[in-house]
Amino acid sequence: MEISSILQGGYQHPLSRTWQGRQLNKSMLMYPIFITDDDDARVEVPTLPGQCRWGVNRLEGFLGPLVKKGLASVILFGVPMKCQKDPHGGPADDPNGPVIQAIKKIRQLFPDLYIATDVCLCEYTSHGHCGYLREDQTIDTELSIARIAEVALAYAKAGAHCVAPSDMMDGRIQAIKRRLIDEGYGNRCTLMSYSAKFASALYGPFRDAAGSSPSFGNRKCYQLPPNAKGLARRAIKRDVNEGADIIMVKPALPYLDVISDAAELARDLPLACYQVSGEYAMVCAGATQGVYDLRTMAFETCESMVRAGATIILTYFTPQFLDWLDEKP
Numbered sequence: 001m002e003i004s005s006i007l008q009g010g011y012q013h014p015l016s017r018t019w020q021g022r023q024l025n026k027s028m029l030m031y032p033i034f035i036t037d038d039d040d041a042r043v044e045v046p047t048l049p050g051q052c053r054w055g056v057n058r059l060e061g062f063l064g065p066l067v068k069k070g071l072a073s074v075i076l077f078g079v080p081m082k083c084q085k086d087p088h089g090g091p092a093d094d095p096n097g098p099v100i101q102a103i104k105k106i107r108q109l110f111p112d113l114y115i116a117t118d119v120c121l122c123e124y125t126s127h128g129h130c131g132y133l134r135e136d137q138t139i140d141t142e143l144s145i146a147r148i149a150e151v152a153l154a155y156a157k158a159g160a161h162c163v164a165p166s167d168m169m170d171g172r173i174q175a176i177k178r179r180l181i182d183e184g185y186g187n188r189c190t191l192m193s194y195s196a197k198f199a200s201a202l203y204g205p206f207r208d209a210a211g212s213s214p215s216f217g218n219r220k221c222y223q224l225p226p227n228a229k230g231l232a233r234r235a236i237k238r239d240v241n242e243g244a245d246i247i248m249v250k251p252a253l254p255y256l257d258v259i260s261d262a263a264e265l266a267r268d269l270p271l272a273c274y275q276v277s278g279e280y281a282m283v284c285a286g287a288t289q290g291v292y293d294l295r296t297m298a299f300e301t302c303e304s305m306v307r308a309g310a311t312i313i314l315t316y317f318t319p320q321f322l323d324w325l326d327e328k329p
């Protein structure tokens with residue numbers, strides 16, 4: 001045997017195995033949660049096992065035990081059920097709406113918990129699209145990004161540590177950054193861009209949870225085509241230049257090459273990826289079918305993302321990881 005043939009001597013011990021790459025840890029995990037406008041609600045989402053829509057009065061009981069276990073950050077999604085949706089997504093920045101109420105409540109209950117807010121219009125528009133539409137149903141980019149910047153500013157003013165636009169309208173990063181700076185929030189709020197967000201089949205359970213399916217058509221004119229490596233690279237570079245503080249790739253597991261590209265193109269920024277609702281549901285379904293052990297598969301998927309270059313992972317497995325990471329040898 002050649003001397004250079006032997007690798008196993010380097011990873012024969014559990015500790016030396018941890019030295020072979022970066023480790024998943026609790027501060028990387030950002031937990032996506034759904035906030036609805038029925039203050040006492042706790043409604044399970046059938047397609048997203050173990051996840052609920054929460055009313056603001058339930059947040060203390062829901063998040064308290066997780067914060068004790070080391071939950072570091074959440075990302076909030078508003079799920080308005082009672083309000084009147086309109087073509088401009090008017091309810092998105094309603095001061096009495098679920099997101100702004102939740103930001104204030106969480107700041108007060110858990111001052112150390114980092115609060116990111118998803119910024120989009122689809123949960124609030126009557127047509128369910130992520131921007132403004134012209135009469136011919138194409139996107140009106142200028143009006144969309146002005147409105148999205150306004151909503152982002154409202155969340156920053158309410159106390160969000162981070163605003164994360166998921167709409168995929170061109171130019172919104174610049175528009176939001178400008179607005180935050182002009183209003184004195186430039187250094188008080190992080191801007192995380194869903195930069196490479198693909199038109200994926202994996203968003204189904206989320207749309208059930210958030211009630212945000214488009215009422216007609218699809219999102220292919222603003223979310224990226226799954227084959228688009230070049231567009232993804234351009235979107236990442238553009239958003240870095242427009243002032244993003246964090247870049248995100250979404251979904252995560254089928255797009256590890258894009259995560260790896262982003263690690264190179266945005267090498268000076270933290271890099272997030274979103275293990276989306278359909279990925280979570282797939283991992284759960286396989287475990288239920290006996291294909292693999294849930295915990296082992298959850299670790300393998302997220303460790304792949306870390307290996308590809310992610311430093312932040314948005315995942316519905318966050319509560320379970322808080323337990324699993326304590327158990328790990």
Ligand SMILES: NCc1[nH]cc(CCC(=O)O)c1CC(=O)O
Nearest residue numbers: 120122166202203206276277278
């Ligand atoms: N603004 C759209 C948005 N915000 C979050 C998700 C998906 C997140 C998930 O699946 O977990 C989506 C995708 C979509 O509906 O097109």
Ligand SMILES: [Zn+2]
Nearest residue numbers: 120121122130
């Ligand atoms: Zn949207």
Ligand SMILES: [Zn+2]
Nearest residue numbers: 118119120166
């Ligand atoms: Zn969104």
